[in-house]
Amino acid sequence: MRKPRYGLGAGAVAASIILAACQGGGAGNSTSGSSSTPSTSAGPSNSLKIGLVTDVGTLDDKNFNQFSWEGAKKGAADIGAPAPKSVVTTASADYAKNIKSFVDQKFDIIVTVGFALGNDTTKAAKANPGIKFIGVDQGVCVTEQGEPDPSFGCKGDGAKLLPNYQGLVFKEAQPGYLAGIVAGSISKSGHIAAIGGTKVVPAVANYMAGYANGAAKVNPNVKVELQYVSDQPDAKAFNDPAGGKAFAEQLLAKNKDVDVLFQVAGKTGNGVLQAACNANIHAIGVDVDQHLSTPESAKCIVTSAEKKLTKAVSDAIKRVSEKTDKGGTVPLDITTDSIGLAPFYDFQNLITPEIQTRIDDAMKGLKDGSVDPCKPMKCS
Amino acid sequence: MDFVLHLPVIGLLLQFVGYLVVVSVQNGNLIITLATPIGLGALCGFMNERSGVVNIGIEGMMLTAAFIAWYVAALAGQVLPAGTPGPLGITLPLLVGLAAALAAGVLVSALHAWLSITVRADQIISGTIINIVALGITGYLGLLISQNSPSSAGNFSSLSLPAGVDGIPVLGWLLNTVIEHGPITLSMLVGVVVLQVLLYRSRWGLRTRAVGEHPRAAETVGIDVIALRYRNVLLGGLLAGLAGAWFTIEYGNSFQGGMTNGRGFIALAALIFGRWTPVGAVGAALLFGVADALGTAIRQGPPTGDLGTFLTAVPPQLFSALPYIVTIVVLAGVVGRSVAPAADGQPYERESKAT
Numbered sequence: 001m002r003k004p005r006y007g008l009g010a011g012a013v014a015a016s017i018i019l020a021a022c023q024g025g026g027a028g029n030s031t032s033g034s035s036s037t038p039s040t041s042a043g044p045s046n047s048l049k050i051g052l053v054t055d056v057g058t059l060d061d062k063n064f065n066q067f068s069w070e071g072a073k074k075g076a077a078d079i080g081a082p083a084p085k086s087v088v089t090t091a092s093a094d095y096a097k098n099i100k101s102f103v104d105q106k107f108d109i110i111v112t113v114g115f116a117l118g119n120d121t122t123k124a125a126k127a128n129p130g131i132k133f134i135g136v137d138q139g140v141c142v143t144e145q146g147e148p149d150p151s152f153g154c155k156g157d158g159a160k161l162l163p164n165y166q167g168l169v170f171k172e173a174q175p176g177y178l179a180g181i182v183a184g185s186i187s188k189s190g191h192i193a194a195i196g197g198t199k200v201v202p203a204v205a206n207y208m209a210g211y212a213n214g215a216a217k218v219n220p221n222v223k224v225e226l227q228y229v230s231d232q233p234d235a236k237a238f239n240d241p242a243g244g245k246a247f248a249e250q251l252l253a254k255n256k257d258v259d260v261l262f263q264v265a266g267k268t269g270n271g272v273l274q275a276a277c278n279a280n281i282h283a284i285g286v287d288v289d290q291h292l293s294t295p296e297s298a299k300c301i302v303t304s305a306e307k308k309l310t311k312a313v314s315d316a317i318k319r320v321s322e323k324t325d326k327g328g329t330v331p332l333d334i335t336t337d338s339i340g341l342a343p344f345y346d347f348q349n350l351i352t353p354e355i356q357t358r359i360d361d362a363m364k365g366l367k368d369g370s371v372d373p374c375k376p377m378k379c380s
Numbered sequence: 381m382d383f384v385l386h387l388p389v390i391g392l393l394l395q396f397v398g399y400l401v402v403v404s405v406q407n408g409n410l411i412i413t414l415a416t417p418i419g420l421g422a423l424c425g426f427m428n429e430r431s432g433v434v435n436i437g438i439e440g441m442m443l444t445a446a447f448i449a450w451y452v453a454a455l456a457g458q459v460l461p462a463g464t465p466g467p468l469g470i471t472l473p474l475l476v477g478l479a480a481a482l483a484a485g486v487l488v489s490a491l492h493a494w495l496s497i498t499v500r501a502d503q504i505i506s507g508t509i510i511n512i513v514a515l516g517i518t519g520y521l522g523l524l525i526s527q528n529s530p531s532s533a534g535n536f537s538s539l540s541l542p543a544g545v546d547g548i549p550v551l552g553w554l555l556n557t558v559i560e561h562g563p564i565t566l567s568m569l570v571g572v573v574v575l576q577v578l579l580y581r582s583r584w585g586l587r588t589r590a591v592g593e594h595p596r597a598a599e600t601v602g603i604d605v606i607a608l609r610y611r612n613v614l615l616g617g618l619l620a621g622l623a624g625a626w627f628t629i630e631y632g633n634s635f636q637g638g639m640t641n642g643r644g645f646i647a648l649a650a651l652i653f654g655r656w657t658p659v660g661a662v663g664a665a666l667l668f669g670v671a672d673a674l675g676t677a678i679r680q681g682p683p684t685g686d687l688g689t690f691l692t693a694v695p696p697q698l699f700s701a702l703p704y705i706v707t708i709v710v711l712a713g714v715v716g717r718s719v720a721p722a723a724d725g726q727p728y729e730r731e732s733k734a735t
Contacts, residue, residue, distance in 0.1 A: 058637035060523045088519070090638075227680055231696055240641040241632050243672075246414050250407060250676045267636045274633065296532045296633045 007116055030266055033213060048109055048321060050076050050084035051102035053095070055114030057239055059088055062293035063266055063286075064309065068113040068136050071313025077315060079321040084111075096120040108321055111136065111313060116233060118167070122148040125165035132325065133165040134316045137203055137308065139166035139329045159328035166325055168312050171333040172203045173210035173307030174366050175305035177373035178341050179262055179284045180214020181362050182303055184222050185355040186282060187215075190256040193225035195248055195272045197237035197265035204228075204379040207264045207286065210373040218358055225255055229268055237268060252279050260284065262305070273297035282347075289342035302350065304342035312338055334366045386659045395687040404670050408557035409670035413631065416565045418642070418668055419648025420623035422654065422661035423571060424485075427616030430579070430656060432498050434503040434725040437510030438620055439644025441488045445624025447483040448517040450532065450635035451525065452658050453477025453628075457533035468536030468563045475516045476535060477629050478564075485621025488514070493613040497606060511644075519528045519637035535633040536562040557685035562630040564622055568662070571619070575658040588612060589705065592721035595728045623647075646703075653707045655718045668703045675699035696733050 006272040016191045039254035063090075072084040085107075087098040095117050102110045105126060109133045112121045118138040125133045126146050140158030143149045149156070158165065183192045194211050196204040229247050230237035232279040244265055252258055252275065262284040263269030269286060276283035277300040279351045285291070285304030294301070312332055319325040341359065344351050351359075365371030373379075402409065410668045421438045428435035441735050453688075458471035465471050488510060495506040546552045558569065579585040587608055592596040623644075628635050644667055654660025679696060682688040710718050 048735070058519055058523060059639065145573075225680075235641050239636070239638055241634075241636055241639055242414075242417075242627055243641065245631065247676055248408055249394060249410055250679055251411075253406065254677075267639070270634070271632065294593065294634070296534075340631065369586070 010203065010343045021120065034220070044319060046080040048079065048081040049105075049107045050075075050081060050109045050111065050317065051105070051107040052086045052111040052113065053098045053102070053118055054086065054088050054090055057267070059086060061267055062270075062290075063288055064136075065113050066293075067288050067309040068111065068313050069071075071310040074310055076273065078318060081317075081321070089117075092116060092336075096123070099124045102338045103131060108132060108377035109134065109317060111317075112138070115203060117193050118150040120151075122146075122162065124166065129164055130165060130285070132320045134200070134313065134320075135165065135167045135171065136313060138167040139169045139211075140165055140327070157325055157328070161327075162351075163327035165327050166316050167329045168305045168367045169331055170203070170317060170339060171373075172206040172305075172307065172339075173213075173373035173379045174334050175307065175339040175341065176207035176262075177214035177360060177366065177371070178210075178362055179207075179303070179305040180211040180216075181218055181264060181358055182214075182351075182355070183211065183260040183282075183284060184215030184218040185358060186262045186302065186350055187219070187222065189259050190219055190221055191223045191225075191255060192260040193227065193251060193255065193258045195244070195265055195269065196226070196261035197230045197268055198230045199228045199235050199380075200231070201233050202265050206374075207262075209377040209379045211262050211305075213363065213373055213375060216376070219363070223373045224280050225251065225258065227251060229265055238266035241271035241274070242270045243245025245275045246269035246271075247273040249273035249279075252276075252281075255319070260302075261288070262341025270294050270297070272364065273301065276300050277285055285342070291316075291342060291345050298345070301345075302347045303344050306340050306342050307332075308338050308340070334363060338348050392632065392686060392690060395683075395685075396691075399683055399687060400670070400674060403674050405538070405553070407673040407677070408553065409560060409561060410555060411673050412569075412664060413561065413565060413665060413669075414672055415662070415665040415669040416561075417623045417626050417632075417643050418563075418647045418650055419572065419662040419665035420564075420568050420626070421547050421618050421644050422650040422665055423568070423575060423658055424616040424619040424623065425648055425651040426575070426658055426661055427612045427619065428492075429651065429724050431588050431590045431612040431719055432595060432608055432721060432723040432726060432728065433493070433613055435492060435507055436645075436648060437488070437492055437507035437514075439625075439640055439642065440483055440507075440510035440512070440514030441492075441620035442624040442627070442644050443505065443514045443518050443638070443640045444488050444626040444639060445481040445484045445621040447522065447620075447624075447635050449477045449481035449625040451477075451521075451530075452480035452630035453533035454530040455618050457714035458530050462533070465534075465537070468539055469535065471533070473533040474536060474629050478625050481629075482618050482621040485619070485624065486617040489617025489620065490620070491612050493610050496727065497609050497613070497670070500729070503725050503727070515638060518635075522635055522637050526624050532633045535628075536564065536630045538562050539566070562626075564630045565625045566628045567622060572658045572662040579658065582705075589721075592723055593725075596731070599730070609728070620644075649704060652718055652720075653703075653710050655710075656721060664703075664707075668707070671699060671703045 021340045037153045057063055057065050059069055085149045089098055091337055099120055110130045113136045121133055121135045141149050141154040142156035143159055144156045146156055146161035161272050175292045194208050196208050199205050208226050215224055259281045261270040264286050273283045274297055277297050282302045283300045285301050287307050291298045291301045424438055425435055453473045456476040460472045462471045492506050495501045496503040545555055587603050591605050591608050599605050627639055650664035651661045653664035678691050682692045
């Protein structure tokens with residue numbers, strides 16, 4: 001960790017300040033600190049109270065946290081519930097505390113965003129069977145007693161032990177594979193690259209593996225550079241655009257013929273996109289349609305490997321409202337239209353009919369199971 | 381000669397030094413670029429601490445300036461004509477953003493100066509407050525604004541030398557490494573030389589050193605300690621403002637919460653490592669840049685042979701930690717001594733008031 005002790009301390013204190021502000025906001029209808037209450041035009045016809053806890057980062061990350069938040073807002077609006085509230089986590093030590101703040105305020109649905117919150121969400125779900133939990137990017141993995149399983153044996157049946165906990169898991173290898181098809185097809189040099197935040201987050205590693213496999217499918221001789229900025233899911237991996245830009249510049253200086261760059265590193269990756277733009281090569285965004293979310297780099301973003309977070313979260317909330325929700329891991333893939341490629345916008349003419357056919361074939365193959373995006377490179 | 385490189389320890393060490401030189405030379409331009417926010421932050425710390433005011437709020441000052449630079453430039457871009465960018469990609473909105481960032485740096489510094497000089501509050505606490513408040517407020521405002529954010533006003537570009545210069549041996553490399561930068565990086569390179577000369581060759585420098593070492597003695601010979609401290613802390617704010625603007629209108633082109641990512645604290649380490657001199661501090665910042673580039677180079681493609689085997693076996697965290705380890709070694713007085721100005725962190729009370 002590059003961040004010295006002062007930074008962590010400051011982060012923790014800031015988190016508690018934000019938290020305090022949020023709890024204040026919960027009592028009245030004021031919006032203070034980091035809690036946001038978007039107004040809904042329709043009057044609440046449903047009394048479910050929805051709270052969302054983000055991963056380390058910000059609600060405006062134009063990425064993961066933000067679009068899960070959009071999903072919570074949309075879900076609340078769709079079922080006619082009051083507008084949701086949010087707590088922004090500033091240090092990973094605060095996950096449990098932030099979840100608890102919603103538990104204490106007797107929220108009905110608590111959405112937690114990110115793989116790293118899985119453990120604390122599992123514990124909270126076990127302790128509070130009356131509250132519905134929705135975990136984004138969290139596979140439900142419990143022991144036979146319904147405790148979080150650090151060894152990932154996953155012996156317990158999540159659906160039975162924790163019926164109140166939906167773990168939404170995207171198959172990132174699929175959109176990664178589609179991005180790889182595009183990258184392998186548009187690369188003139190046959191040398192492409194991807195920069196991930198850290199290998200230890202399975203979502204990141206899966207995107208990267210799918211990317212390499214997709215590119216190899218269309219061009220068996222393709223050279224793919226897969227690089228990770230950091231060894232752990234820290235601020236350097238996901239919250240340092242300047243560091244990401246430098247990392248990408250160094251990669252491009254070393255591999256001068258790389259002409260497509262895929263980013264899987266959150267806000268660090270926004271710097272990667274900028275480096276691609278400066279080098280006049282093509283970039284591919286991640287998680288959300290980055291043509292829209294990072295307009296500064298739109299001029300070089302060909303497409304984005306998308307997880308449809310907003311839809312996934314709002315659907316999960318709807319299931320709770322309709323009482324059709326089931327506990328356990330909810331896999332989200334191309335068959336439920338939960339992943340895909342973002343539109344090509346200005347790059348539409350780059351995508352020849354031949355390339356479009358390849359993409360369509362790959363999507364068909366992923367849907368019927370004849371294409372495995374985790375081969376030959378294994379997913380984690 | 382070749383057999384030397386195969387000797388167990390010395391050979392490996394020689395290979396490592398060689399590799400380090402190659403990486404530094406290949407990434408010279410990038411290293412200076414990455415050292416800019418750290419170097420400017422360290423110069424801000426220098427201005428404060430040499431006159432006896434501890435400033436650990438550099439991180440917060442940078443973050444505030446980064447936010448203001450981005451937002452004001454974007455707003456200015458909506459009302460002012462951008463026109464054709466001049467040299468270094470300078471446009472009117474960017475200049476307005478830069479001016480606002482400098483003002484923000486000075487303003488936050490004014491708070492620090494007032495708390496630590498006039499109120500004589502604990503200077504560490506004052507800096508800590510600045511860090512916490514800046515992180516919270518810019519994050520919150522960033523969130524509010526991102527709902528319908530004005531489009532970014534872009535960023536400054538690097539000075540481009542005429543084609544062909546890169547081809548000149550040695551000189552071409554030197555020019556590319558030192559000159560091909562944006563205005564903020566260039567101003568750091570100029571600023572460090574100017575400050576170093578002023579510190580040891582000007583009346584201001586002598587007075588600053590006197591006030592930082594022994595304010596009582598300085599006061600007795602007629603130096604206004606309070607005024608000098610105020611002036612230096614505010615000028616330091618300009619440097620922190622520049623450092624912040626680097627993030628959003630030079631190297632990057634948009635703001636994100638917490639994007640300074642601890643570089644303000646690294647700047648403090650650089651200041652200490654550089655023994656509270658401008659050249660030393662920026663030199664230390666460059667060393668941090670080299671360590672960064674080295675870590676990235678090893679990650680992206682380790683060298684082949686014995687050295688590669690060795691480097692990949694070493695945990696990569698060690699390379700990122702290297703500059704801090706060196707800083708601790710220097711602080712501990714093992715390799716030369718690094719001594720803070722004697723009155724660093726001590727509020728000054730005039731004798732007449734002290735009774």
